[in-house]
Amino acid sequence: MEDATRLHPEADPPREAMLRKIVHVDMDAFYASVEQRDDPTLRGKPVVVAWRGNRSVVCAASYEARRFGVRSAMPAITAERLCPEAIFLPPDFTRYKAVSRAVREIFQRHTDLIEPLSLDEAYLDVTENKTDLPTATKVAKTIRGQIREELFLTASAGVAPNKFLAKIASDWRKPDGLFVIQPGDLDTFLPPLPVGRIPGVGKVTETRLKQIGIQTVGDLRAFDLKALEAQFGRYGLRLYELARGIDHSRVIPDRPTKSISAEDTFQRDIPLSETEELIRHLAEKVWSASRKESRMARTVILKLKTSEFNILTRSYTPVVPPVSCEELTMIALSLRERIDLGPAQRFRLVGVGLSNFREAKDSPSPLFEESILGVA
Missing domain, CATH: 3.30.70.270 (Reverse transcriptase/Diguanylate cyclase domain)
Structure with missing residues (x-):
């Protein structure tokens, strides 16, 4: 090994x-708990921290709201349908x-x-x-x-x-x-756990694991290292170690965030003109995640993968960082206009990201970057 x-x-x-x-x-339930602490009339009630609207996502939900199935990163409109009595509060970061x-x-x-x-x-x-x-x-x-x-x-x-x-x-x-x-x-605690309980195993990896018969951590332990590396490359070693409770990584104080991103793959390849709705949804998710950071992100990134698996990125660093989800969304959509591969081109994936995190006092110059990376 x-x-x-x-x-x-x-x-x-x-x-x-x-x-x-x-x-x-x-x-x-941090954000919701702070709201309930600071306003006693909210205690014991279903509180959802989110802006209302079709494009908004839930930043946090109290445990009273979670009983109705409301979860963080869920579209706010879905949360409202699941819990009509929920009290919606705009986040106060x-x-x-x-x-x-x-x-x-x-x-x-x-x-x-x-x-x-x-x-x-x-x-x-x-x-x-x-x-x-x-x-x-x-x-x-x-x-x-x-x-x-x-x-x-x-x-x-x-x-x-x-x-x-x-x-x-x-x-x-x-x-x-x-x-x-x-x-x-x-040896008694880990094996019965669903493999999805392993931090870092998302839905895609969990699905791939289940396709090869791995439902639990115990199932994962039954696979040798070479078999996991054949399926998952270098990540196979990580899975092999975690299944045995091995993690040598240190606690690193003040690890700076380099980037925050979200991406999704379409059920079918689509033209560029049909990507707007998903770009808006991904921008909401990224903006919500970025509000947990003390520093500000300077650069907005748009990522697209063509039907031929070529990855294209566009990025823009404005003088003033985006100060709202709407501004982030507008920048991401404007970067889409810098993709010019013709109306016949189809895309299989889109992603939105923020990078170049700095302290608020820093003020870089505007910067445009374009790149077409090789085959994924």
Whole structure:
């Protein structure tokens, strides 16, 4: 088997990785919970954080709304149909970021090794903690208690020997739960899990796995490394390791976001003129995801894949970054006009992205870029 440390440059040697104590903290229904905290009349009611409208998507849903099937990234119009009594609130990201900073300050009392994933979740390496608490479980309990007592919010936490397992654990007893996975639990805990519970296994990969008879993590363990690499290339090694609870990646403080994107493949190849609706939908998803970032994205990217599997990208960096979903959408649609392959050309995929994240004080010059990449 290839050396996992070489394949994953952010990994530590296996022995060091085995000694880690990792906590994954995930705020419960964060945006909606902040709204319910700050307005007592909303408590116990189905709250959906989203702009109303046919083109809007849900940023967050309270657990009362989730009982009706409402989920993040769902079209707002679908959420309204599922839960007619829902209270829709426009997102207030300035307030959410302030609360996120307060949560981060609590984390920093215990460790400096904090890797935020978004405004509402982070990995913490508490192998050595500042408060001399004897176990990672006690650290997690203390953090959850401080968040409850000081911020009047709840958080779920997972404790495990690595990031992969800690993330699974934090979701195990949501909301307001704590779950611990010990190294000795791996052979009983992992095999029964649906393969879709592995972080990073999306719908497409899950479908491919099921097509070759892999429904559970136990099924995945039954495949040897060469068979998985034949099916999934380099990602096959990652699947092989995760099925065995192996994850050598370190907690990296303040990992900067390089880009955020969303893409979708059409059920049939279509002309460029028919891509507008999906571009608008993808722009909504990307904009919603970008609101979790403290920095601003400067560059808008449009990606298209032709029926011949050629990938085309267009990007634009305005002087002032997009300040609304509508502006992002308009830029993405304008980039579509820079594709000129004739009316007969058909496309199988479209994607929208944001990149070039900077602090708000930075102000780059306008920049147009065009490229036609090789066959995918």
